[in-house]
Amino acid sequence: MKPTITAYEYSYISQQLDALVSAYLSVNDKHMRRVVRDTTLERIKPLLPLDEPLVQEFLTRLQPDRLTRKAAAEIVPLLEPLVIPFPELTTKQLSKLFRKVKKLKQPEWATLNLHQLTYLGWNDGGNQKKYLVAPYQDRLIGIQGDLAPQVVKGVCSICHTIGNVSLFVSTTKRSGLGSYTRNGNYICRDSEQCNRQLTDPQGLADFITVVRPKK
Structure with a gap:
């Protein structure tokens, strides 16, 4: 598994999920919630190595119609092994x-x-x-x-x-x-x-x- 996601892309993905959860809390229409989710996916998918199993699990757990803040906080760290770490300097x-x-x-x-x-x-x-x-x-x-x-x-x-x-x-x-x-x-x-x-x-x-x- 080769890390390919930058730290700032990881932050962007995390913030996109926060925005998605906020939208779910304010939008009751099921169709509109699906539109918001699809828009979020369009924004973050280009940043992800889609052939990685961790990414597939992340996207699968992102599918529920009512993603909670707790659930979002649990799935974002799934991507962490794919993030290029800052070097620990001596x-x-x-x-x-x-x-x-x-x-x-x-x-x-x-x-x-x-x-x-x-x-x-x-x-x-x-x-x-x-x-x-x-x-x-x-x-x-x-x-x-x-x-x-x-x-x-x-x-x-x-x-x-x-x-x-x-x-x-x-x-x-x-x-x-x-x-x-x-x-x-x-x-x-x-x-x-x-x-x-x-x-x-x-x-x-x-x-x-x-x-x-x-x-």
């Missing part, structure tokens, strides 16, 4: 991505679901720092910045969802004269939640383009 590998950080706080790998991560992000509350590891031009890069302690309701620059965000400020350019550019973006304080909400990688790509270190 301490040495992480240190290479953050060469200028002398005492790098490590992410809590044991608590992370790597199948739900399009990028890796963790906070160092003691130093008011946030660290991100994200794909960029077919490789992983490390991004660090100051994370404001204030939490506000706003739109995240990465997942484009309204939630609890904080100002992330990064240094993006330095010169021999010591000048530099600092860019501020509001992003989800909780990167795991951000990943679960991320269904389009373009937001992450745009964010990286702005905040990545430039020589």
Whole structure:
């Protein structure tokens, strides 16, 4: 079994099922419920390796006319083995991505679901720092910045969802004269939640383009 689904596609499928359940709760007409279900299937089937037994089981359990929220929560994880996991990096590998950080706080790998991560992000509350590891031009890069302690309701620059965000400020350019550019973006304080909400990688790509270190 070869994983073929990306983490953001997995998030998209999960959100589509949430929307389907919400529609079932608000629509009484049986024909309309079937239309909503067929529309959902049209959206998610192109993302799935249809010849896989797990996918067939997932689609079969998606068929009931009244899918409950509990049932939806049980069938989405069926696809998890087909999701490409984020790589678990060693301490040495992480240190290479953050060469200028002398005492790098490590992410809590044991608590992370790597199948739900399009990028890796963790906070160092003691130093008011946030660290991100994200794909960029077919490789992983490390991004660090100051994370404001204030939490506000706003739109995240990465997942484009309204939630609890904080100002992330990064240094993006330095010169021999010591000048530099600092860019501020509001992003989800909780990167795991951000990943679960991320269904389009373009937001992450745009964010990286702005905040990545430039020589």
